[in-house]
Amino acid sequence: MPWTPIEADSDWPLYVSVYKRIRHAIRGGLVEGKLPSKNQAAKLLSVSKVTIEQAYRQLVSEGYIHSRPRSGFYVNPGFMQRTPQNAARDEADFPPQFKSEYCFDLSTYAVATECFPFAVWSRLSRQLLSEESDKLLNSTPGKGILALRQQICGYLQNYRGVRAHPEQILLGAGTEWAASIFNLLFTRGQRFAIENPSYSKVWRILSAHGRDILRVPMCQDGIDLAALQKAKPDLVHISPAHHFPLGLVMPIQQRLALLKLAEQMDFYMIEDDYDCEFRFEGRPIPALKSLDGDERVIYLNTFTKSLAPSLRISYMLLPRTLLEKYERELSFYACTVPGFQQYVLARFMGEGHFSTHLKRMRRVYKDKHDALLEALRQSSLGKHLEISGEKAGLHFLLRLKGELNEAEMLSRAAAQGIKLSGLSEFYSPKINVPQATVLMGFAKLKPEELPELISRLQNAWSMP
């Protein structure tokens, strides 16, 4: 059936018709094992060999087939390739997952990838690859390469007011890595606390590791110190620069009081500085770590927000006592970030491109932030809205005063193709959750999309 002459279809190039027909046959289990050679297939389908080549190349790049040198092209498994009695079971076991398509993604994990400095990044990648150095291939030191840790120290000093020695910096792959290191640096009896509400990934991972996580409520200046004192934690996770999800910035008095409490009660803090780079009024506020004379703060940051989510490069700065423990017990850990990414990023920062990029992105995000807020205020929803947490970060909170509750806001927005998170999602237990409040992430939003977005939000939430 797939290997019979094919007619051109005016809608697309001929090779696409060929590719689609073979793909369909593979998916249907009609074609398995080795494919006809390019010459054979060209004859069977009455098309040129070039057309077959293009079609095969497309099938390879999509993972349907693979090429074996001097042998030919073979269908990959995973497409009904099992024995007939198994085939039905496979399909039942692994049903295709349909994602609902949103037109507007206002989720908070998005970033403006359209601004990624591809040209510079590609040039540096090419440079490094052309040097063909052995160092790109061999394992890096467990903490990561020194050049990148030095660049990070420079960044911390210039942007976050933090002085660090490169030996205190560890690089690793994302929150997953960081949480597992926290888990290992503290004994099983030690108590972990986290703000309520909070970023759910960290506590989900630590819970999965079998940790009981204490939840400490927030007050308007940040974590509630009286509740924290009662919880008696050994480690507490906070985000003072821009609390997730509330968007609070912890004032200096609260910071100093927190440091004093940590010293008195002998606990450590994880300062999660995840989107500290973006602040829309005044200058970035120095990190809590910059005030940390007693070395109570583990500083944690990532390039997810400032560069791209796919990079998977996080880093932490350990206080000396914990660093000693790390060196003693965990220095056998290999760095989970590929060497190549480390070298590219080190050069990217070393040549000043990171500063340039941050400067640009601050402007880009400020424009997006201001435009969305202005459009919301000008809209017919304007007088029913209460905005908070809008001074920093890549999202703010929007409360709708009126009849709708949070779930209704979300489902009505979803029906209009708008993806949002509700604030209650980040509470556990769900105590004192502000009513009818959603998170508005604006990082991915393009100016030309604003009128349509606002019109849909009005449709979704307008009150009779």
Place this chain on the structure above:
Amino acid sequence: MPWTPIEADSDWPLYVSVYKRIRHAIRGGLVEGKLPSKNQAAKLLSVSKVTIEQAYRQLVSEGYIHSRPRSGFYVNPGFMQRTPQNAARDEADFPPQFKSEYCFDLSTYAVATECFPFAVWSRLSRQLLSEESDKLLNSTPGKGILALRQQICGYLQNYRGVRAHPEQILLGAGTEWAASIFNLLFTRGQRFAIENPSYSKVWRILSAHGRDILRVPMCQDGIDLAALQKAKPDLVHISPAHHFPLGLVMPIQQRLALLKLAEQMDFYMIEDDYDCEFRFEGRPIPALKSLDGDERVIYLNTFTKSLAPSLRISYMLLPRTLLEKYERELSFYACTVPGFQQYVLARFMGEGHFSTHLKRMRRVYKDKHDALLEALRQSSLGKHLEISGEKAGLHFLLRLKGELNEAEMLSRAAAQGIKLSGLSEFYSPKINVPQATVLMGFAKLKPEELPELISRLQNAWSMP
């Protein structure tokens, strides 16, 4: 002191210098109570009123001062001076570390990086970067991109006789990732067992996670089944294709007996297939997983040996029951491998370069393996040597019959600039450790270095 004329500093805007000076004075207790009005301060510092406004606004947002309507700006109470970290102390805390330099690296984690297909890898990287696609920047699915998981299924079917559905494949960053997933898939009460001797990284990580690890001795066909039965594990880690460090290949009868035992006693196995690609006699032996009708085997592999250690790409194939648990409890885990590496590798495999590379490396390693063995046998040490585990993998065992013990062999080799591991290092407890045996990793060895290496080994180990 803070209220004297200020000079512009070319590094930052003038208001930042003003803000920093006042902040410094507040922290040092030099300024308290009410601040000069904006007009007064502008005169005192010889700057514009706008500059003072910006500086005061920043101090307000950080919580150093507050504004009282129709009265002015006041320093907030409660500052204490914290000692800044001292540079001299930094240097003393982190003395530079000197590594001894070896001329010959025969450690087992080395690979022949000089054979890495740089040209192809660079071309594919450039291609992908030039496509500037959004997909390179955004997070990948938690298990990794589908195209790469499909290519891995193709590889497993062609090279390891294993049929897998892409949904069963998870990608992650190295042994560190894999061990943490194992730790999470089994409850704390469940019992982990590992061969003695064994690759130390896996059990070190699981021990660090607080697991008690049962050690099961080896017999000449692989893990000792009687001892395994007594240990009653829930999960046991094995490397049947090429045991590390002994180099044993598990025979088919032992494999079948092991699978039967697993079914009877209801335990799972991790098949660590870390260097299965390289076998120097006969054809590659299919994976234990290929015989696993009852779905008892978690298959684990990596591109560390077959491509490069710096890649940090491992993968596992989960049996369906464990996959269900993963989906239910751990599907929130993000993939720890950067998206870009995943796309490059998927295209590399899809275009057939991985097959080509493996074919080439089998030849390269066979040549290195044969040359080293031949040179050792021809040397004056030849008649005192006993070689084992030499049929597969990138190292073999060398036993020296005579006066020297393992520690002496290692220190004498080190004095000659030769880096080796002793077999006893991988035993815990150190019971029935073969005498005077070291691991010879030959992956990095170049043919032209052989005469010098042999001469040094003769110097090191020659007996009077």
